[in-house]
Amino acid sequence: MEAKKLKYNELPVITFRWVRANDLRLAEVEPDGAVYSRAHVVSGQELLRPFEEIHIEDWLGSYPGTNEAELARIVNEASVTHYIQSSAAGEMVRFHYDLSGAEHSLLELNVIEVRANESLNVLMEYVGDEAATLASVLNLIRVAPGGVLNLYKINHLPTGARHIEQRYAKVAEGGTVNYYSIELGARETIVHYLTDLAGDESQGHLKSIYVGHESRIIDLSHQMSHWGRKSRCDMEIRGALTDRARKYFRGTLDFKRGSAQSEGGEVETVMLLNKDVKSFAIPLLLCGEDDVIGNHAASAGQIDEDKLFYLMSRGFSHEESKRIIVESAFRPIIDQMPDEALRERILDRIAMMMKKVNS
Numbered sequence: 001m002e003a004k005k006l007k008y009n010e011l012p013v014i015t016f017r018w019v020r021a022n023d024l025r026l027a028e029v030e031p032d033g034a035v036y037s038r039a040h041v042v043s044g045q046e047l048l049r050p051f052e053e054i055h056i057e058d059w060l061g062s063y064p065g066t067n068e069a070e071l072a073r074i075v076n077e078a079s080v081t082h083y084i085q086s087s088a089a090g091e092m093v094r095f096h097y098d099l100s101g102a103e104h105s106l107l108e109l110n111v112i113e114v115r116a117n118e119s120l121n122v123l124m125e126y127v128g129d130e131a132a133t134l135a136s137v138l139n140l141i142r143v144a145p146g147g148v149l150n151l152y153k154i155n156h157l158p159t160g161a162r163h164i165e166q167r168y169a170k171v172a173e174g175g176t177v178n179y180y181s182i183e184l185g186a187r188e189t190i191v192h193y194l195t196d197l198a199g200d201e202s203q204g205h206l207k208s209i210y211v212g213h214e215s216r217i218i219d220l221s222h223q224m225s226h227w228g229r230k231s232r233c234d235m236e237i238r239g240a241l242t243d244r245a246r247k248y249f250r251g252t253l254d255f256k257r258g259s260a261q262s263e264g265g266e267v268e269t270v271m272l273l274n275k276d277v278k279s280f281a282i283p284l285l286l287c288g289e290d291d292v293i294g295n296h297a298a299s300a301g302q303i304d305e306d307k308l309f310y311l312m313s314r315g316f317s318h319e320e321s322k323r324i325i326v327e328s329a330f331r332p333i334i335d336q337m338p339d340e341a342l343r344e345r346i347l348d349r350i351a352m353m354m355k356k357v358n359s
Helices: 056-060 068-077 305-313 318-334 340-358
Strands: 005-008 024-027 041-043 080-085 092-099 105-114 119-128 134-143 148-155 162-171 176-183 188-197 203-212 217-226 232-241 246-255 263-272 278-287 293-301
Touching: 005 068, 024 188, 024 217, 056 068, 056 105, 056 134, 068 105, 068 134, 068 162, 080 092, 080 119, 092 105, 105 119, 105 148, 119 134, 134 148, 134 176, 148 162, 148 340, 162 176, 162 203, 176 188, 176 318, 188 203, 188 232, 203 217, 203 246, 203 318, 203 340, 217 232, 217 263, 232 246, 232 318, 246 263, 246 293, 263 278, 263 318, 278 293, 305 318, 318 340
Parallel strands: 080 105, 092 119, 105 134, 119 148, 134 162, 148 176, 162 188, 176 203, 188 217, 203 232, 217 246, 232 263, 246 278, 263 293
Antiparallel strands: 005 024, 041 092
């Protein structure tokens, strides 16, 4: 009997059904193998606080998650939990999860608190072997007035796994969240981010890259809700698709009543490296306030032939030229990773994926 399919990442406002992009429907994947207990804190142990101090309901608010079932599963069953609190020194907490061997499933819940006028850096990296099945993560974030959070996520999971990340942030007056998401792995990648820019002059910035190959599914749902006056946001997503990969991007800018003089923008650019790929982009602009500026754009196309010809005229092969063009498009975002070794790992992964494309 076919497994029941669940809805993931349903649009906040439904569009035409024939578009087939209102949501993603997949069968649920159950965690299996041993409960994840592998050491994963690379640095920043001193910023971890007792998780028992947390009342999750206070942090969740009305966040719907990618769907009700997945949200409830993490809240009730997460085996890895952290309560991370900033310090005046602006240090980094770094996690490295390895879903290989017997521990090939992960249910993770993080509560991240940035206190007033402090900063915090958090880096999460996910790897594994072909046994990996599921990495499902919920991040609940609160940034106090004047606080700054830099959150880096790198998904290197193998092609047999499903990766789900749900993220909800509430940003107070003058606070800022900066997200950097690198999606280079997993058979299915499902991302659901909701950021409430609650305070005046609060800011939310997202930069993300992805590569889809073979029959991967990448489903990205990003929403920035402006509540405070003079709040600012921008989303920049860059990707490349080949083989039979499918990608959905649902970007929502939501200007609530009272968010006067706020400004938001979203841009998605994707390179289509094969005629069989599917790319759906649904930029959505909701406006309950008239004194705001909202910009959105999405573009999809093949590699620029002039650039390809130029590189090949300099002695590069056709395959090398394509890789250089893809890497150069991603480089402005990769360069914002916090250390050189990480940047090299990301570039190596992209090169490996491009090699498979060309082989």
